[in-house]
Amino acid sequence: MSNTKTSMNLRCLCEAAILVALAQVLSYIKLMELPNGGSLTPAMFPLLLFAVRWGVKPGLLAGFAFGLLQLIFDGAYAWGWQSMLLDYLVAFTPLGLAGLFRGKRWGIFAGTVVGCLCRFAVHYVSGVTIYRIIAPTELLGITFTSPSVYSLVYNGSYMLPNTVLALVIAGVLYIPLNRYILGQDLSGRKA
Numbered sequence: 511m512s513n514t515k516t517s518m519n520l521r522c523l524c525e526a527a528i529l530v531a532l533a534q535v536l537s538y539i540k541l542m543e544l545p546n547g548g549s550l551t552p553a554m555f556p557l558l559l560f561a562v563r564w565g566v567k568p569g570l571l572a573g574f575a576f577g578l579l580q581l582i583f584d585g586a587y588a589w590g591w592q593s594m595l596l597d598y599l600v601a602f603t604p605l606g607l608a609g610l611f612r613g614k615r616w617g618i619f620a621g622t623v624v625g626c627l628c629r630f631a632v633h634y635v636s637g638v639t640i641y642r643i644i645a646p647t648e649l650l651g652i653t654f655t656s657p658s659v660y661s662l663v664y665n666g667s668y669m670l671p672n673t674v675l676a677l678v679i680a681g682v683l684y685i686p687l688n689r690y691i692l693g694q695d696l697s698g699r700k701a
Contacts, residue, residue: 525563533554533576536551548665551672558676561609566606566609581599601633626669626676638657
């Protein structure tokens with residue numbers, strides 16, 4: 511293995527550690543928290559940033575690592591091992607799909623939407639399969655009789671604001687971090 515490749519692997523690993531740790535710290539800034547899990551935090555942005563900078567594979571691993579930290583340190587609201595698996599380990603991993611837009615001019619924005627949609631899909635499936643409601647259930651003054659609709663509304667009520675928050679952060683930091691986001695500071699890589 512060449513020194514350049516070793517250096518790049520080490521840099522990727524170090525940036526992953528820093529950005530996953532930053533995401534964990536930001537996860538404690540809860541702007542909104544729902545009673546059965548789910549909250550509005552700025553935590554997803556560092557993971558999305560890492561994925562867009564380094565690509566899908568490292569992004570998926572960083573998302574998985576963050577999901578593991580959330581499971582361990584965030585109090586893990588879960589109904590058994592299935593919900594621990596889906597709502598933590600599996601749900602945060604697809605944020606790494608933002609890496610599909612690596613090196614693209616507006617990749618951070620498209621990657622944010624794709625990563626957040628995929629995370630929402632995992633939470634939605636978890637809500638329909640694991641957290642099946644006993645109908646009828648009331649939420650936000652509305653009575654739900656369908657687990658599918660309830661999961662859509664419940665998970666959408668925190669995932670949509672999280673997506674918007676990540677997009678706003680990306681918008682604010684896009685100009686100052688443009689070279690970083692596009693990986694123009696990485697030797698031997700064209701952006």
